[in-house]
Amino acid sequence: MADETSEALAGVDELMQRVALDYEALPRQLKSVASYIEQHRASVMMDRTSDIAASCGVHPSAVVRFAQRFGFSGFSDLQAVFRQAYGAQGASATSYQQRIRQLIDAKDASLDMGGAVAREFIGACRSGLDELEAGLDGAQFDAAVQMLEAADNIYVIGVRRSFPVASYIVYALQHTRKRVHLVSGFGGMYHEQIRSVRKGDVVIAISFAPYGKETQYCLRVAQEHHAKTLVITDSQLSPLARHASAQLYVKEGSAFAFRSLTSTFCLCQALFIALAYRLELNVEESTDTGGYDD
Known part of the structure; x- marks a missing residue:
C-alpha cells in the first residue's frame, strides 16, 4: 500500500512539474487554475468544476480547458490522478474541514475551556507534517x-x-x-x-x-x-x-x-x-x- 501511494504521489508531482514548465506560456485564466490546483492538491479530487472556477474567478470551461491542455479528456480525468494519490486521506480531510466549520458556525463557548481550538490547530500541524514527509524531495x-x-x-x-x-x-x-x-x-x-x-x-x-x-x-x-x-x-x-x-x-x-x-x-x-x-x-x-x- 505504501508503494502504491508513493507511485501515485509521484504521478501528481510529474503532472505539476509539467504545469510548472508550461506555466509562463499559459493564458491568465489557466494560470489561475494551475495555482489553485497546486495549492489544493489534497482536496482537488473532491472539488466541483464550478467551485474551482468560482475560486479562480474564471468560467467553468477554463477548468476543463486546463485539463485538456495537459492531455486529459476532461477535468474528471485529471481529478483521478489526485484521487489515486490522496484518496486514502480524503475521508479524514473532509471530516476535519467539516469539524472546523461546525466549530466556527456554532460559536461554541466551550472552545476556550475545552481546548478544542488547540486540538484542531494541533491536528492541522500534524497534517502539514505528514504532507511534508510524504512530499520531501x-x-x-x-x-x-x-x-x-x-x-x-x-x-x-x-x-x-x-x-x-x-x-x-x-x-x-x-x-x-x-x-x-x-x-x-x-x-x-x-x-x-x-x-x-x-x-x-x-x-x-x-x-x-x-x-x-x-x-x-x-x-x-x-x-x-x-x-x-x-x-x-x-x-x-x-x-x-x-x-x-x-x-x-x-x-x-x-x-x-x-x-x-x-x-x-x-x-x-x-x-x-x-x-x-x-x-x-x-x-x-x-x-x-x-x-x-x-
Missing part, C-alpha cells in the same frame, strides 16, 4: 545541504510571516562555523544588506503566497551576482522557485484561517542538523590521523 534536500556546506557566506531573507523562520535559521546556523547574515530590512535597508552578496555565497529565501516583493528582489540580486539560491516556498509555480539553485516545498496545515509554521520550522531544523552533521563529519575526517596502514 530528498535529492533537493541533499543539494541544499551541499550548497550551504560550500558557501562562503549565507544570507537569509524572509518577510512578514516568514520573518520568524528566517530569524531562526540565522540563529541556528550561527552555531556552525559559517558566516551568516540576516537580511532584516531594518530601516528599509534591503538593498544595502544584500548588495555585498557574491559568487560563492548562498541566499536562503523563504516566502509563501502572495510572495514578498522584498524577498523576490533579494533573490534577483543574488542571481545577478552569481550567488547560489535556496528557496523555501509553497509551490512549484512560485515566482521564487523557477530559477533557484535548489527548491524545498512546504504546504502548511491551517485552522480557523490561520496557517501554521510548524512544517517550515521542522524543515529548517532538519536543514541545520544535516549541515551541522556534515560540517562536524568533515572536521573529524580532516583531523583523523588514521592509525592504520592501508
Whole structure:
C-alpha cells in the first residue's frame, strides 16, 4: 500500500512539474487554475468544476480547458490522478474541514475551556507534517545541504510571516562555523544588506503566497551576482522557485484561517542538523590521523 501511494504521489508531482514548465506560456485564466490546483492538491479530487472556477474567478470551461491542455479528456480525468494519490486521506480531510466549520458556525463557548481550538490547530500541524514527509524531495534536500556546506557566506531573507523562520535559521546556523547574515530590512535597508552578496555565497529565501516583493528582489540580486539560491516556498509555480539553485516545498496545515509554521520550522531544523552533521563529519575526517596502514 505504501508503494502504491508513493507511485501515485509521484504521478501528481510529474503532472505539476509539467504545469510548472508550461506555466509562463499559459493564458491568465489557466494560470489561475494551475495555482489553485497546486495549492489544493489534497482536496482537488473532491472539488466541483464550478467551485474551482468560482475560486479562480474564471468560467467553468477554463477548468476543463486546463485539463485538456495537459492531455486529459476532461477535468474528471485529471481529478483521478489526485484521487489515486490522496484518496486514502480524503475521508479524514473532509471530516476535519467539516469539524472546523461546525466549530466556527456554532460559536461554541466551550472552545476556550475545552481546548478544542488547540486540538484542531494541533491536528492541522500534524497534517502539514505528514504532507511534508510524504512530499520531501530528498535529492533537493541533499543539494541544499551541499550548497550551504560550500558557501562562503549565507544570507537569509524572509518577510512578514516568514520573518520568524528566517530569524531562526540565522540563529541556528550561527552555531556552525559559517558566516551568516540576516537580511532584516531594518530601516528599509534591503538593498544595502544584500548588495555585498557574491559568487560563492548562498541566499536562503523563504516566502509563501502572495510572495514578498522584498524577498523576490533579494533573490534577483543574488542571481545577478552569481550567488547560489535556496528557496523555501509553497509551490512549484512560485515566482521564487523557477530559477533557484535548489527548491524545498512546504504546504502548511491551517485552522480557523490561520496557517501554521510548524512544517517550515521542522524543515529548517532538519536543514541545520544535516549541515551541522556534515560540517562536524568533515572536521573529524580532516583531523583523523588514521592509525592504520592501508
